[in-house]
Amino acid sequence: MGAYDKFCQSCGMPMDKDPAKGGTKKDGTKTQKYCSLCYEKGAFKDNFTSADEMVSFVKGKLKEMGYGSLKRWFFTSHIPKLERWQV
Numbered sequence: 001m002g003a004y005d006k007f008c009q010s011c012g013m014p015m016d017k018d019p020a021k022g023g024t025k026k027d028g029t030k031t032q033k034y035c036s037l038c039y040e041k042g043a044f045k046d047n048f049t050s051a052d053e054m055v056s057f058v059k060g061k062l063k064e065m066g067y068g069s070l071k072r073w074f075f076t077s078h079i080p081k082l083e084r085w086q087v
Contacts, residue, residue: 004083
């Protein structure tokens with residue numbers, strides 16, 4: 001089990017915070033690898049091609065939610081280490 005297994009392997013959200021408790025595979029079954037905000041029916045819901053794009057997007061969402069710059073950095077610093085971005 002890896003250090004980031006309990007996080008969405010795309011955006012880094014803790015999987016226990018995902019309202020749908022995981023994204024869906026092509027056949028409709030749940031996956032615990034990606035959250036429902038990132039992954040649906042076996043495909044990513046965004047068109048991001050790099051971890052930097054995801055970091056910018058997540059930081060923007062966290063700012064909208066009222067998180068300060070330190071927390072935004074903390075919550076996004078591990079995104080480049082997630083499985084989706086290890087290509």
